[in-house]
Amino acid sequence: MAEEISAELVSSLEAKAREIRRSIIRMTYAAGGGHPGGSLSVTDLLTALFFGEMRYDPEHPDGPDRDRLVLSKGHAAPAFYGALAARGVIPAAELLTLRKLGSRLQGHVDRNKLPWVEAATGCLGQGIGMSVGMALDARLARRPSRVYAILGDGECQAGLTWEALMAGGHYRLSNLTVILDRNGLETDGSTESIMSIEPIADKFRAFRYHTIEIDGHDFRQILGALAEARRVTEQPTAIVARTVKGKGVSFMEGQHSWHGKAPSRAEAEQALAELGASLEAPAR
């Protein structure tokens, strides 16, 4: 983690992340549904990728040499859409169409609707395999693209996840980085009480991944790990990012009940107040 990460960069990323978190609250409130908890936990990871790490041109979402992001935990779509809006790719007003009939903003990310989505995901365990395919494709074509797969921790209970991880290790895909949003909670409760996935870092190592454990809300650590992943050869990288479900909203933090439900008006107002905004604030 030798690369210089300036205080300006960190503070600008923090501002972007706050903007994305506000969007998550506004859009799940407007939709009356969605997945705020896991969207808030993954926000800093997505922010670092979109605004710090990934090479891509928002004007040319099909540029062949772009880096690819596959949101295997496709239910964190609100965070993804919030990031696209923060990047200026989609209008902020469109965020309020989430999950509504005719919207491009499907409940789970959908490449048929939005060209910045690399792959429709949401049936857990499938995004990693598609990422492995994309990384193989890039290597065969000798393209410089890197592939980032964001994995949920409940998803680590799925056999499909480990099949795909096994393939990534077997093919020594050094252009593949798997980022685990380790918020510890799934729909019904904690991963460790439902079906334990620990010791998760050891499992990634056993599957031949260069494995880095970080605080998934610390931008210096996130960017440092992503930079380290770029320097790894002959094997893929797994970043185990310890996160807090519902991060940034006091009453959502650490509560599995916020996995898949929308805030009420009063809850949305309180959440936005904590994020330094209000429900009525005009969209940017």
Place this chain on the structure above:
Amino acid sequence: MSASRPKESLRDAYGQTLAELGALDPRMVVLDADLSGSTRTALFGQKFPERFFNVGVMEPTMMTIAAGLALGGRTVFASTFAVFAAGQAYNTVRQSICYNHANVKIVATHGGLLVGGDGGTHQMVEDIGLMRGLPGMTVVVPADAPTTRAAVRAVAERDGPAYLRLPRENLPVVTDGSFKIGVAAELRSGADLTIVAVGALVARALEVAEELSHVGVSTRVLDLASVKPFDAPALLRAARETGALLVLEEHSVLTGVGALVAATTAENYPVPVRRVGVPDVFGESGEPWALLDRYGMSKERIREEAWELLRLRGKVQ
């Protein structure tokens, strides 16, 4: 079984065609799940090892990896047995391939009862129904090696997901290989009755039609290899011109080609339709062709159903 026509391996035809296509399209890749000798994808793998991925026993994930490769702009073929391709991997085929419109061609071998000795666990008789229910999926069930060669080329040229179902057994050559997606092949003309068949039962359809001709019954035979999209005009023309349809398939009658033909005629031009195929049961171990007889697809049964339709139409007493 046809004693008169030479038999050829549809799997060999597939593997050889894959290898030919691999030379023409340097970006094409092929995946298999530890059955490359049986599916014949090894014929491609030997020629193009850098573009061949044998992922081992992970059929559902093979489909997700195939989708990822295809989303990069490649034509991808993925092969395993039908029970794994359509059954084990159903939801990864659905989401990763079909929902994403990924350009993946699933070529499933060992479809149907003709798997034989491996038994009911491995005799996939629900795959046509599962695959034709997926939006955007092309479904082809070749009756012989020439159609297999043409179908592999046709799906390679057509953007989007496809499912080809091949049997383990060699089958008699019954077509001239002029297969086109969406077009039913009229293998025999006739005016009294039409037999619509797919796969291994096309040869039986021709045999029964020949026998019926000796007693003055003129039987049309349609090979509906292109199950989706299917040739509705040819089906409805047959309904109008011959007045009755007998459907033969080595697949569950609940969800297969018989159900498709019955629904199409009922909605557009109702005529008597009889379905010959696997009833609502699993198969069992046995000699491949004896299994077809045991599970209701014997030539005797086909003849009986043909006569029943002719009686219903008042063409015989």
